[in-house]
Amino acid sequence: MSTVVHPSDVRVDAVRKIVGAEEYAGDVSLEGMVHACIVRSSERHARIEAVDTSAALTIDGVLRVVTAGDLDCALYGRIVRDIPVLAVDKVRYLGEPVAAVVATTRRLAELGAAAVVVEYGPLPAVVTADAALEPDAPLVHEAPWEYARAVVSPDDPPNLQSRAARGTRQEAEAALAGAAHVVDETYVTPAGHQGYLEPQCCVARWNAEAGSLELWIPNKTPYRLVEQLAACLGRPAASIELHPVAIGGDFGGKGSPMAGPLCAELSRLVGRPVRLALRYAEDLAATNPRHPTSIRVRMGCDTGGRLVGLVVDAQVDGGAYAGYKPMPEVSLRGIGHAASSYRVDAAYVESRIAYTNTVPKGHARAPGSPQITFAVESALDELALRSGLSPWEIRRRNVLRTGETGHEGVRYAEHRAAEVLERAERSIRPATAPAGTRHGLGIALYDRPTGLGYTSLRLTARADGDLDVGVAVPDTGTGSHTVVREVLAGALALDPACLHVRHLPTGALPGDQGVGGSRVTATLSSAALLAAERWQARGGEDSIVVELRGEAEEPITSYCAQVAQVAVDPTTGELTLLDLLTVVDVGTVVHPASHQSQVDGGATMGIGFALYEDLELDDGQVWASNLGEFKLPSVRDLPSLQTEVLEGGKGVGPANVKSIGELVNPPVAAAIANAVFAATGVRLRRVPLRAEDLWEALYPATAAAPGRPAVPAAAAAGPAPGGSSEQP
Amino acid sequence: MPATEFLAPSTLEEALGALGGDDTHLLGGGTALALLLKTGMVEAARVVWLGRVAELRAITELDGELRIGAGVTLHTLSSSPLVRRHCPSLARAAGLAANIRVRAVATLGGHLVHADPRQDCPPVLLACGATVHLASTAGERALALDEFLVSFLETAILPTEVLTYVHVPIEPGRREAYVRFTPGSEDDFPTVGAAVALRADDAGALTDLEIGVGAVGARATRHRPDPALWRGRPCTAPTARAIGAAVAADVAPAPDHRRSARYRRHVTGVMVERALSDAWGAAPLPGTATDPSPERGAGALHEH
Amino acid sequence: MHFRLNGQTADVDAEPTEPLLDVVRRAGCTGPKEGCWIGVCGACTVIVDGLPVSACLYLAGMAEDADVWTVEGLTADDPALVDAFADAAALQCGFCTPGQVTTAWWVAHRPDVDGGPGGARSPGGAGGPGGDPDVAALMAGNLCRCTGYQAIRAAVETYRAGH
Ligand SMILES: Cc1cc2nc3c(=O)[nH]c(=O)nc-3n(C[C@H](O)[C@H](O)[C@H](O)COP(=O)(O)OP(=O)(O)OC[C@H]3O[C@@H](n4cnc5c(N)ncnc54)[C@H](O)[C@@H]3O)c2cc1C
Numbered sequence A: 001m002s003t004v005v006h007p008s009d010v011r012v013d014a015v016r017k018i019v020g021a022e023e024y025a026g027d028v029s030l031e032g033m034v035h036a037c038i039v040r041s042s043e044r045h046a047r048i049e050a051v052d053t054s055a056a057l058t059i060d061g062v063l064r065v066v067t068a069g070d071l072d073c074a075l076y077g078r079i080v081r082d083i084p085v086l087a088v089d090k091v092r093y094l095g096e097p098v099a100a101v102v103a104t105t106r107r108l109a110e111l112g113a114a115a116v117v118v119e120y121g122p123l124p125a126v127v128t129a130d131a132a133l134e135p136d137a138p139l140v141h142e143a144p145w146e147y148a149r150a151v152v153s154p155d156d157p158p159n160l161q162s163r164a165a166r167g168t169r170q171e172a173e174a175a176l177a178g179a180a181h182v183v184d185e186t187y188v189t190p191a192g193h194q195g196y197l198e199p200q201c202c203v204a205r206w207n208a209e210a211g212s213l214e215l216w217i218p219n220k221t222p223y224r225l226v227e228q229l230a231a232c233l234g235r236p237a238a239s240i241e242l243h244p245v246a247i248g249g250d251f252g253g254k255g256s257p258m259a260g261p262l263c264a265e266l267s268r269l270v271g272r273p274v275r276l277a278l279r280y281a282e283d284l285a286a287t288n289p290r291h292p293t294s295i296r297v298r299m300g301c302d303t304g305g306r307l308v309g310l311v312v313d314a315q316v317d318g319g320a321y322a323g324y325k326p327m328p329e330v331s332l333r334g335i336g337h338a339a340s341s342y343r344v345d346a347a348y349v350e351s352r353i354a355y356t357n358t359v360p361k362g363h364a365r366a367p368g369s370p371q372i373t374f375a376v377e378s379a380l381d382e383l384a385l386r387s388g389l390s391p392w393e394i395r396r397r398n399v400l401r402t403g404e405t406g407h408e409g410v411r412y413a414e415h416r417a418a419e420v421l422e423r424a425e426r427s428i429r430p431a432t433a434p435a436g437t438r439h440g441l442g443i444a445l446y447d448r449p450t451g452l453g454y455t456s457l458r459l460t461a462r463a464d465g466d467l468d469v470g471v472a473v474p475d476t477g478t479g480s481h482t483v484v485r486e487v488l489a490g491a492l493a494l495d496p497a498c499l500h501v502r503h504l505p506t507g508a509l510p511g512d513q514g515v516g517g518s519r520v521t522a523t524l525s526s527a528a529l530l531a532a533e534r535w536q537a538r539g540g541e542d543s544i545v546v547e548l549r550g551e552a553e554e555p556i557t558s559y560c561a562q563v564a565q566v567a568v569d570p571t572t573g574e575l576t577l578l579d580l581l582t583v584v585d586v587g588t589v590v591h592p593a594s595h596q597s598q599v600d601g602g603a604t605m606g607i608g609f610a611l612y613e614d615l616e617l618d619d620g621q622v623w624a625s626n627l628g629e630f631k632l633p634s635v636r637d638l639p640s641l642q643t644e645v646l647e648g649g650k651g652v653g654p655a656n657v658k659s660i661g662e663l664v665n666p667p668v669a670a671a672i673a674n675a676v677f678a679a680t681g682v683r684l685r686r687v688p689l690r691a692e693d694l695w696e697a698l699y700p701a702t703a704a705a706p707g708r709p710a711v712p713a714a715a716a717a718g719p720a721p722g723g724s725s726e727q728p
Numbered sequence B: 001m002p003a004t005e006f007l008a009p010s011t012l013e014e015a016l017g018a019l020g021g022d023d024t025h026l027l028g029g030g031t032a033l034a035l036l037l038k039t040g041m042v043e044a045a046r047v048v049w050l051g052r053v054a055e056l057r058a059i060t061e062l063d064g065e066l067r068i069g070a071g072v073t074l075h076t077l078s079s080s081p082l083v084r085r086h087c088p089s090l091a092r093a094a095g096l097a098a099n100i101r102v103r104a105v106a107t108l109g110g111h112l113v114h115a116d117p118r119q120d121c122p123p124v125l126l127a128c129g130a131t132v133h134l135a136s137t138a139g140e141r142a143l144a145l146d147e148f149l150v151s152f153l154e155t156a157i158l159p160t161e162v163l164t165y166v167h168v169p170i171e172p173g174r175r176e177a178y179v180r181f182t183p184g185s186e187d188d189f190p191t192v193g194a195a196v197a198l199r200a201d202d203a204g205a206l207t208d209l210e211i212g213v214g215a216v217g218a219r220a221t222r223h224r225p226d227p228a229l230w231r232g233r234p235c236t237a238p239t240a241r242a243i244g245a246a247v248a249a250d251v252a253p254a255p256d257h258r259r260s261a262r263y264r265r266h267v268t269g270v271m272v273e274r275a276l277s278d279a280w281g282a283a284p285l286p287g288t289a290t291d292p293s294p295e296r297g298a299g300a301l302h303e304h
Numbered sequence C: 001m002h003f004r005l006n007g008q009t010a011d012v013d014a015e016p017t018e019p020l021l022d023v024v025r026r027a028g029c030t031g032p033k034e035g036c037w038i039g040v041c042g043a044c045t046v047i048v049d050g051l052p053v054s055a056c057l058y059l060a061g062m063a064e065d066a067d068v069w070t071v072e073g074l075t076a077d078d079p080a081l082v083d084a085f086a087d088a089a090a091l092q093c094g095f096c097t098p099g100q101v102t103t104a105w106w107v108a109h110r111p112d113v114d115g116g117p118g119g120a121r122s123p124g125g126a127g128g129p130g131g132d133p134d135v136a137a138l139m140a141g142n143l144c145r146c147t148g149y150q151a152i153r154a155a156v157e158t159y160r161a162g163h
C-alpha cells in the first residue's frame, strides 16, 4: 500500500491549544480535590533523625502530613526499583522527598511544608561519578544489587548503577598502538534539565469502595506507568486507570512515574482527590535531568586518515537512584553508539554509570547522544588536524557506505552519510561576522536508528459518518496524532477533517509501549496503515481494534549533518552563532510542518545544550535553580536556522518513515565547538561553551597584560593545546 | 494566618500615612516583591501599592531637569519622547531590561529600591548624575544616586520613606551610551553593564566624563577616571582604552560562582571602551587597532 | 475583587496579594499556564490594560478595576489570530502557546514602541528613535522549548501584517 502525503493540514490539536482550551494535568479540577506539597531534603546525604510535623498540623487547612512510615507501597522504578516514594531512614540527594503535606489549598500545603522540621545526621557525600567509583567511596546505597531488576552484583565497584561495554579493549588498544595519529582527550558535559515548560504534576483519585485508582498525569508511557504503579502500590494493574491529559513538553522527562506514586498514596491516605503540582524550581532541582558525563576518547587513524582504533571510556553521573532509566540494561544507549557513522577497524566503548548523592538522572532527548556526539565529533576534528586533513575530508574517508557493516555489527539497509555530507557542503550560505570578530565554520555528523514498537488503535464509525480514531499514546507535541490522521486519511481516501483522533484512557485499548526511542511516528503510522487495511476488509462491525507489534525487518538508520558558523569576539570571548545548517536524511515526510518543527526545535535544543544549559551541579546542589538561571534559548538567541531535507531514503515499515525528533539535537554542540576552533584555534572540551572559558584559553592568567597580549597564547602554542600526542 | 492588608492610596500623602508599621511594604510593579511574598521570603502585614498615585506616574521637564516619577514603568521610560530626547541612554537601558511583561509593570522606584546590582538603569543614572528624592511624613530629602545605593539589595531609604522622583540633569551636548554584555542568552541580566556620559568642547576635546558600571560589584558604581587620562583630548581609541583600563582597575567584582573576578574586570574595561565609542559617534574611534589574532582555523571562510 | 475579564464584569473572591494567574484560572480561564513562576517564561501572559504582564508576578490587588484579557478572550472574536498560529503550525506541546498568542496580540496592537534588539553593540536598541520593531525582539521573553520559534515568528509576522 502506498502512502498518500497531504499538504500540511492543520494539526489536530492546533485550535484547542491556541485558544487555551487544551487540558493539562494542572487544569484538572475534581470535586473535593485537595493539594499537596513535598517537604524536600536540605542535605545531600544524611540520616533522617526526626521529623516534627506538629507546627505544620496547627495550620488551619492542613489536613495531613505524611512521612515514609504512613505509606503502604514498595520502591519504584522504570527498570531498577530503587526509588522510595518518600525517603526511608536516609536521604540521598538535596531535594529528595522526605514528607508531604496535604491541605485544602496549594498555598496552605506550601506553608505546611515549610513548617515541617526535619533533623538530619549528615553522612559523607559523593557528588561526582569519579569520586563515587573510587574503591573506598562513601556508599550511596549499601547493597544496590538487592534492588529488583538491578544489573550490578556485589563484585562490582561500590556505587555502580550499570556498566555497558562493546567491543574488545585489547584489540582496540592494539589498533591505537599501531595508529599514525592519535587523539586522547576528555570531554565534559553537565547535568541539564529537559526544559519542558510544564512542571511535573499529577491528580489522583483513589476510590476506596471500588478499590480503584485514577490518575491524570503527563506521562508519555501510560501503559508502562500503570505497570510501574501496580508494582509500587501492590495493586492489580486493572484497578488503575490513567486519563488522557496533554503533555506540556517531554523530551524524555515525562517518562518516569514522578509525582504519580506519591500522589496516589496521598489520595488514599486522605480519602480525597489530590493534586500534586511541582513548582518549576522543584522540577529543576529534583526530577530526572540529563546525565552529566566525562568522556575520554582515544581515536587513531593511519597515515591516510583511515580510522583504525577507537577507545571510549565514559564516566556517567547517574545520581541517587537508577530507577528513572527505562532500558533493561540501565544504560544510556546513545553512548554505546559512539562513532556509529564511521568505519573503524577496532572499537571499544565502555560506560560506567555511578550512584552519587545528586538528583537522580533520567532520559533527555536522544539519551547519551548529545554527550557522546560532542566528544567523538570534536575528537574527530582534532584527529583531522593531526593528520593534515580537513574536517570534511576525514569524515568523507571514514563514513559507512551502503552495504557495509559498522563496528556495531548492524547491517543497515542504507547509509546516506556521504550524500548528507555532500549536501551540507553544497548548501552552506557564508555568513558575515561583524567587524572585529572572527568567523569560523564547523561540521558534525550523527546517525540514529529508527525502531518500530508496539501500539494499538481503535477505529469507530460515528453516527455522522465520520470516524473516531482512538490512540493509546499521548501526543507529546511532536504531531504524532496528526500523523495518524494524515496516514489514515490517505489510506482510506477520506478528508482528514472526517477523522477525529483522540487519546483514550488506559484500559480502553490493549496497550502501548510509549513514546520514546525514536519510534513513535514509525509505529503509529504503521498501525494506522494496518487499521486502514482492516477497516476496509471489515464485515459489519462499526468498531475495530488493531494491535501492531513492530516486527524485525531491515534495520534503518538516518543521518544528520550540521554546519555551524560562529563569530567570536576575541576581546571578550563572546561567541555568536551566526548560522546553523541542518541536513536530514528522510524517508517519507508524512506531515511536513510537524517534521520541520521537530528539526527547528531539535536544533534549538542542541543550541541550548551547546551554549547555555547547565544545572551547575558541581557540589551536588542545583545552583541554576530557576528558569532565570537555567537558561533556555530564547527567540532572539537564534541564528538563521537552515534546513536541507535529503529525500528518498528508505524508512521503516510500510509508511517508510525515519526518525527525526532525536536526530537533530545531538550534533549541534560539536559543530559549534569545531567552528570555535576554526575561528580561534581554541579547542573547548566542555559544554556549555562559555565566553569566559574561551577568553581564558586565549589569554591565560599568566599572560603579562591580562586580556590583551599581541598574540593569543593558544595559537602561539601551536596546534596541540591540551596535550594530545602525535605518534610516528 | 492573618491576611495581608492591601492598600491602594491615590495620593502621596495617604501613602506616607500608611507607612511605618511593622512588615509594611511599598509596592511598585511587584516584579521583585511578588516573588518574595510568594516564596515566603517576605511576610507582609500590609502592602501599600503606589500604582494609583497619579503624580508619581508622570515624567516632566522642570528647571533644567527631567523629573521622573517613581511609579513610571520601565516600558513608559523606554518609550517616552522626553526621556528619549534628554536622556536617550536611560530609555535604551530601560528598554533592554528583562522582557515586555516585566517592563510593563516594573517601576523606576521599585527598580532603584530593589538595588539588584545587575539592573540596567542604575549605571546610566549614575553616569548622568541622577538624584533620588525621598519623602516621609517628616519631610523630604534628596540624595545623589551614588549615596542612595549602599550594597547588594540595600539602599539608604528608611522604612518610613517613599522614593518619589528621580531627577536627571538635562545637559545639552551630553553624549551618552549604555552597553550591556550578555555572553549567554540575550534574555538575561547583563554580566556587565557600562554607561558613559561625556561632553566635548568645540575643538572636539573631552571636557566631562562620568561612567556607571552595573553587574560587577555588590552595587552599581560610579567612576570618574583621572582627568589626566582624558581631559582636553579627543576620545581616540587609545584614550578609550586607557579609560576602560582605569575603570577596570577601579571596580570591585563581587564573588560570583559563575564568572571569575578577573574576567568581569577585563570585560568591564572592554565595555567601558565600547560605550565610549558608542557615545563619541557611530564610527569606530580614530586609531582603532584591528584584531591582533593571527590567521588560523581549518574551516574558516572569512576573517575580519 | 472586581475587574473586567475578557470584556465581562468579574466579581471573584481573591486575596489581593495572590498572583493574578491563580485568580483568572479559578475564574475558569485556564489558558494561561504556570511555567517558571518567576516572570521568565511567559506561559502565564495576560493582557492588563493593554499591555502583556506575567500573571504569575502580578498581584491580584493591582488588577482591581482593571481590564484583563486572557487567550480565551483574545481569540474568541479574532479568527485571524487563531489561523495565523494554526496555519504556521506554530506549536507543539502547546504549553507556551496561550502566552505566545497573547503576546502576539500585543505585538500587532501595541500602542507604542518599546523593546529592541538586545546585543551590547546594537546601536539603535530600545529607546533609540523608533526601536526596531523586529518580531524576535518583541516576542523575547516568551519561551518555547518545542518549536525552535521559527513557526511562531512566522505566525506573528502574518498576524501583524493583517493589522
Ligand atoms: C524575569 C525578570 C527579569 C528581569 N530582568 C532584568 C534585567 O534584565 N535588567 C534589569 O534591570 N532588571 C531586570 N529585572 C528586575 C526588574 O528590573 C525589577 O524587578 C524591577 O525593576 C523592580 O521594580 P518593581 O516596580 O516591580 O518593584 P517592586 O517589586 O514593586 O518593589 C521592589 C522593592 O522596592 C520597594 N519599592 C517599590 N517602589 C518604591 C518606592 N516608590 N519607594 C520606596 N520603595 C519602593 C518595594 O517595597 C520593594 O522592596 C527582571 C525581573 C524579572 C522578574
Ligand code: FES
Pocket: C033, C034, C035, C036, C037, C038, C039, C040, C041, C042, C043, C044, C045, C054, C055, C056, C057
Ligand atoms: S509562569 Fe509566569 S512568566 Fe513563567
Ligand code: FES
Pocket: A197, A248, A249, A477, C091, C092, C093, C094, C095, C096, C097, C143, C144, C145, C146, C147
Ligand atoms: S509548544 Fe511546547 S513549549 Fe512551546
